[in-house]
Amino acid sequence: MxxxxxxxxxxxxxxxxxxxxxxxxxxxxxxxxxxxxxxxxxxxxxxxxxxxxxxxxxxxxxxxxxxxxxxxxxxxxxxxxxxxxxxxxxxxxxxxxxxxxxxxxxxxxxxxxxxxxxxxxxxxxxxxxxxxxxxxxxxxxxxxxxxxxxxxxxxxxxxxxxxxxxxxxxxxxxxxxxxxxxxxxxxxxxxxxxxxxxxxxxSSQNIAFYEVGRQAVMADLDWHGGRYYDYDVTPKKGLAVARMAAHVTYMSEQSLQNKFGRNLQNSTEKGFSFDAEFEIESYLHHQGMTFVDRFDANSYLYVTRAMDYFDLxxxxxxxxxxxxxxxxxxxxxxxxxxxxxxxxxxxxxxxxxxxxxxxxxxxxxxxxxxxxxxxxxxxxxxxxxxxxxxxxxxxxxxxxxxxxxxxxxx
Amino acid sequence: MxxxxxxxxxxxxxxxxxxxxxxxxxxxxxxxxxxxxxxxxxxxxxxxxxxxxxxxxxxxxxxxxxxxxxxxxxxxxxxxxxxxxxxxxxxxxxxxxxxxxxxxxxxxxxxxxxxxxxxxxxxxxxxxxxxxxxxxxxxxxxxxxxxxxxxxxxxxxxxxxxxxxxxxxxxxxxxxxxxxxxxxxxxxxxxxxxxxxxxxxxSSQNIAFYEVGRQAVMADLDWHGGRYYDYDVTPKKGLAVARMAAHVTYMSEQSLQNKFGRNLQNSTEKGFSFDAEFEIESYLHHQGMTFVDRFDANSYLYVTRAMDYFDLxxxxxxxxxxxxxxxxxxxxxxxxxxxxxxxxxxxxxxxxxxxxxxxxxxxxxxxxxxxxxxxxxxxxxxxxxxxxxxxxxxxxxxxxxxxxxxxxxx
Missing domain, CATH: 3.40.50.1820 (Alpha/Beta hydrolase fold, catalytic domain)
Structure with missing residues (x-):
């Protein structure tokens, strides 16, 4: 040493x-x-x-x-x-x-x-x-x-x-x-x-879901080919989408059903909009937003890739x-x-x-x-x-x- | 009539x-x-x-x-x-x-x-x-x-x-x-x-996956709040991510395994990169790319939203x-x-x-x-x-x- x-x-x-x-x-x-x-x-x-x-x-x-x-x-x-x-x-x-x-x-x-x-x-x-x-x-x-x-x-x-x-x-x-x-x-x-x-x-499905996440990060113009540090920005929107997609895979259909079902966020009447109207939507948005402040987008690429490559x-x-x-x-x-x-x-x-x-x-x-x-x-x-x-x-x-x-x- | x-x-x-x-x-x-x-x-x-x-x-x-x-x-x-x-x-x-x-x-x-x-x-x-x-x-x-x-x-x-x-x-x-x-x-x-x-x-899970897709579309700067038609662009990257995420849900774990498994695209050796190296990745990219040429991004928002609201x-x-x-x-x-x-x-x-x-x-x-x-x-x-x-x-x-x-x- x-x-x-x-x-x-x-x-x-x-x-x-x-x-x-x-x-x-x-x-x-x-x-x-x-x-x-x-x-x-x-x-x-x-x-x-x-x-x-x-x-x-x-x-x-x-x-x-x-x-x-x-x-x-x-x-x-x-x-x-x-x-x-x-x-x-x-x-x-x-x-x-x-x-x-x-x-x-x-x-x-x-x-x-x-x-x-x-x-x-x-x-x-x-x-x-x-x-x-x-x-x-x-x-x-x-x-x-x-x-x-x-x-x-x-x-x-x-x-x-x-x-x-x-x-x-x-x-x-x-x-x-x-x-x-x-x-x-x-x-x-x-x-x-x-x-x-x-x-x-x-598994193939695991790789697929993480590739979707990586593509979401890399699709964000603020990613700048991974050089966003030089531009004083971070690819937040892409990383939030990646986190949301992954988060759905971490929960069971049953737990989503029990926790959120089809409950509406702020009312009992449908709003007929593209806002986060269902509780599950606000929950996912929250998961995405709180994640991007604490996690580096490139690290997300590296760590998911490490999992993809793992095959003991x-x-x-x-x-x-x-x-x-x-x-x-x-x-x-x-x-x-x-x-x-x-x-x-x-x-x-x-x-x-x-x-x-x-x-x-x-x-x-x-x-x-x-x-x-x-x-x-x-x-x-x-x-x-x-x-x-x-x-x-x-x-x-x-x-x-x-x-x-x-x-x-x- | x-x-x-x-x-x-x-x-x-x-x-x-x-x-x-x-x-x-x-x-x-x-x-x-x-x-x-x-x-x-x-x-x-x-x-x-x-x-x-x-x-x-x-x-x-x-x-x-x-x-x-x-x-x-x-x-x-x-x-x-x-x-x-x-x-x-x-x-x-x-x-x-x-x-x-x-x-x-x-x-x-x-x-x-x-x-x-x-x-x-x-x-x-x-x-x-x-x-x-x-x-x-x-x-x-x-x-x-x-x-x-x-x-x-x-x-x-x-x-x-x-x-x-x-x-x-x-x-x-x-x-x-x-x-x-x-x-x-x-x-x-x-x-x-x-x-x-x-x-x-x-279901809550269905809404969740489609909300991920909508967020991917709306995160694309080329979406322009849905007014991309005026800018002669389309939010292709976001829509491709949405399509990829959805596509994974359309296939079973078993069919992905049978069709792609962990097969590598172009070689038998890992390339250690973020390119589409696994066959499942190229397949998803292809699904994304061929979709964005034929489908309107806003229609994707409307039609997925119609499904979310459906509750007979x-x-x-x-x-x-x-x-x-x-x-x-x-x-x-x-x-x-x-x-x-x-x-x-x-x-x-x-x-x-x-x-x-x-x-x-x-x-x-x-x-x-x-x-x-x-x-x-x-x-x-x-x-x-x-x-x-x-x-x-x-x-x-x-x-x-x-x-x-x-x-x-x-």
Missing amino acids: NSPTDKNNPETGVKSREERAHHEALSPSSRSVTFGPDTPLKLDAGGELSPFTIAYETYGSLNEDHSNAILVFHALTGDQYAASPSPVTGKPGWWSTMIGPGKPIDTERYFVICSNVLGGCSGSTGPASINPATDKPYGLDLPVITVPDMVRAQTMLVDYLGIDKLFSVIGGSMGGMQAMQWAAAYPERVNSAILIATASHH AASYDGQLAKAFMGTKARFCVVSFTSDWHFPTSASRTIVHALNAAGASVSFVEIDSDKGHDAFLLEEPEFFDAINGFLHAADRSNDQSGNHDDTEERS | NSPTDKNNPETGVKSREERAHHEALSPSSRSVTFGPDTPLKLDAGGELSPFTIAYETYGSLNEDHSNAILVFHALTGDQYAASPSPVTGKPGWWSTMIGPGKPIDTERYFVICSNVLGGCSGSTGPASINPATDKPYGLDLPVITVPDMVRAQTMLVDYLGIDKLFSVIGGSMGGMQAMQWAAAYPERVNSAILIATASHH AASYDGQLAKAFMGTKARFCVVSFTSDWHFPTSASRTIVHALNAAGASVSFVEIDSDKGHDAFLLEEPEFFDAINGFLHAADRSNDQSGNHDDTEERS
Whole structure:
């Protein structure tokens, strides 16, 4: 490890949400570590990235033998603030119901790390970061980032934190892809993995919906071929459309029906206009508008593209089981009945591969009408499953001895 | 009927697809009828539309007692060229596999009429039509059009053609909504109705996806608040995004998987770019690009909005069965197993209401992996169902005597 620099920024005083988001992209309030020219990151797209920064947040304390660390991964538009307020929105962390003292991922017991993904816009190197070669934002000059690239960068963060083996890797959706990649590529560094509402590859339909979103961003004249930073504008309208389209896929038909149905926003009489008249329309507009202030449009392109490219089996002769062959990690796979974006069938594919690889795996399908978003919501059965699995993994770990490669299955 | 004018335009010689589409919107190659100031159309949004034109096409011959007419309705982006080549694209009619001599809707037996919907862009009055009050295209000055408005205009066309009672009304998707509206509002004028891949109302999810599309159109700077006609531009990028988003909902996850999977377009190696690299991406781009040349962006807003507003039960105290109470028409309801845009559950809702109303109804769920689009494709089981139902209706009609209100159920 060659002298990465660590910092913890003070409050900055900038005002608007958009300004705060921009500031956070370049100089995060969280901890961050910059890896210099001596430790470049090899990228799947070819070439190396150097220097690069990983912004991260931690919760709880690392124990003496560094055996209680859990790496949590955020999904598409998340950030490192899993269990603490976002410095941009001021809202509680996106998984603050899951992570904390006495919560399913108990910070009195575990040291929880969450980093912003490479290509993101919350302080880790992404398209909005300054390219040292030009002193301007990278824009599309940043090479395309893959999930394995994100994970390779995370291994360097984990090394930097002095952790050899993670007690667990946990994530939903794109976070689940990262957890899977960790378990497959670094089996000796992972005691257990929890894969939630995820898939071993993006389906054709998944690619299709994200391509619609990317096209919406790129159709916006304010995108300027990704160089909007130079014009002091952002492709807000296009990004809002992308977010709205994606958001519909995160909810089940039933949850939309229960929440909004055909309710009208402000009256009982139809207005016969193209305004947001149905509640579902105002809701989507709100989702779009609040998103564009906090998220970089180019990051949206990078991170969705990373998901499109993810195909774990492809790196193992098309046989997913090979990705997990010989693993000693314990796996927990979770899906939600009404999730049509990452349906239970995608989880079953993972479970079958784990079974074929002889891995220890628990599979839980949670009955929920909340669609893909369920993994971010308080679902008691889901929380019980995570808590129960971690406790079992803990007991098993105690019996086999920490850092012991020959874990017994009790 | 006050002297509507009828015309059949000759070939025009204009060249590009886009120019042809624009020409067709104002002056269709098909037959058309213009209803003048003496016969205004009352609109649900309030006020009247006058004059207005309905462009239509017919196939087969009307028999002596005018009892063999079938009114076929097109879906969202269709036109009156159900069984003859489109003058814009030159492609066969959108239902040319279904309608023709010896086909399920047999033009040796039936006189088939298909009209372009009000609000459309294939010659019937829509937002691209000239507003006589300003001598400029209506744009958003055209009142919002509803499915009942479309149907009310069709009744005037049917009157004009000298037909009292239709042998059948048949349509899929938005076409099914029109068929349902006919059967509910004009029960004495409909012998039978075939409702395919449709719903008695747009669901919250349906509204959501179409609102994403409308937002994409309106986000395009070339939209100019709907007045793009004055600027000699069209909001192509936005409309392409809208079409792409909608198209994903028309296909099943399985059909996308079978057709494209994760196949790469031009190579076996990933290119790590934001170009259309996956086959599904090129396919969607193609769908978007070919659409914008043939369809008016404002019409897309009007016609999707008409679907959003459709809620047949709402006009009958929220009780769908009331819409069909006392009907003597025979109904055939068809759904497709993999259609998630208008799922079988939506068809069942209609069937239950028809049962509750004591109507004669056949329900067929066709096993297909082709999603919502299946109703436009050659599905033998589907074709057999349509053919069989029409034959049965024909026999029943013969037994009860044409134009006899006391139809027997044989």
